[in-house]
Amino acid sequence: MKHSVIIMVLLPLLVLTGCQSMVESNQQNASLYQQLGERSGIADIVEDLLYRIVEDERINDQFRGIDVRQFHTNLTDQLCELSGGPCTYSGRGMRESHADMNVTDTQFNALAENLILAMEENGIPTGAQNRLIKKLVPLYPQIRNL
Template sequence: MNTHHSPWVLAAALLLALPATAQQSPAAPAMARAAAPAPAGLYQALGEKPGIARLMDDFVDRAVQDPRIGAHFKDTKPAALKESLTDQICQISGGPCQYEGADMKSAHADMDITKGHFNALVEVLQAAMHAQGIPFAQQNRLLALLAPMHRDIITQR
């Protein structure tokens, strides 16, 4: 585990703790409005949609098994969650996908997510990115896009 990340990078990945049911919401997705524009080439650096799908497969598998955060995924439909996350990361990284899930505030409202859960999730995401061979600089580029969403995700202050 690389511990040289600044706090804003650690704040970035809580977005990925999507609702356990991974169901779509009729609410307009606020995700696209919240994220900064994707850095040029990030989608390609992540391996385009196939690479992002592999990353999200690895990430979800790790998250549901992690003793610190696995309980948040007890009602998860892993395949649906992986698909939703793939579309979300594809879209925010500059790819052609369209995320149609719930906005982050609604999605996490009843999940009792603490800063500790958030940090654990970031560690899981970083481990998955490392395992998938995503270079550190590209990891930080992705996490920086996710960072603004942490305010809507941590529900226990």
């Protein structure tokens, strides 16, 4: 009796949960770059991010007068490279390009929030959103000029 419970109930359950975790780990292993929609998907996300920056009173002052086209190209290349894509970021280093801005924690978080919303708008899965944000965390001290 005990054995048939194991075979009829527990075994299928184990097989099912095993399959589910295989699917989940396969999704995690899919390249982040692919999940973001390759360079053109990333370019769309950055474009939507730019619209959000312009609307966001917490940060838009910092962006007045910038070369929007260049910012768009450089941020797209940077996110493409960071996500494992075949791009080469050719802009300035993060410390240099944010040196005189006195970026606050609130502003850093506001930009990250807008990036998440832009990814959401473009249908990027939450796991991929988090993986990209994780790649940006090491840039925090450079951008904050700490």
